[in-house]
Amino acid sequence: AKLWRADVGLGAALLKIDALDSQLQPLRLGDSRRLSAGSQVIALGNPFRVAYGYESLAVMRGVVSGVVSPRDGGFRVLRLPPRLERVVLTDIPNNPGTQGGLLATLEGEFVGILGRLIESRATNTILNVAIPADELRAFVKAGLAQPKAQPVAKAPTTEAKRRHPPELGLRLQRASLVRSPLAYVEAVRRGSPAAQAGLRADG
Helix, strand or coil, X not given: CEEEEEECCCCEEEEECCHHHCCCCCCCECCHHHCXXXXXXXXXXXXXXXXXXXXXXXXXXXXXXXXXXXXXXXEEECCCCCCCCCEEEECCCCCCCCCCCEEEECCCCEEEEEEEEEEECCCCCEEEEEEEXXXXXXXXXXXXXXXXXXXXXXXXXXXXXXXXXXXXXCCCCCCCCCCCCCCCCCCCCCCCHHHHCCCCCCC
């Protein structure tokens, strides 16, 4: 497969494959505009990167909490493209490894891609976001129309690396939009300065 087009904000990538040599079966495209509060959905992803070996993926079942516009002043949205007209809110856990996964109906129809988080300004409630399939149409059409693959970002040059601080083996991630819990260590890279300093993962 060859990366043809990517959109980090959408969490989507378009791959070019040789269909003649592939045994992949296309998903049925559902109508994401029919989703509403109470619709039952399933999510396919790899939460916490546990799907290895014989476990090819993880499946979670949930309910659509609502369909809203990220432009609504009542929401704080974490790194979502402002061009989106609407997003699907679900109660499915959005753990590391699920972003970019599949959101489908109980009949197996593709209706969205699992995204990031959205927070209510009124209640400070955080919900998980999925990008509706109909919002991806423009991305796919643009990819099919482009004559060649989108350039892939090159690795930083030596000069660029000098402008950045050295790798310490630590990575900070914002866990919430406004309210963040106490810091904790999820993992420590082996052989890194953090490991040499004695830092260990919590739990």
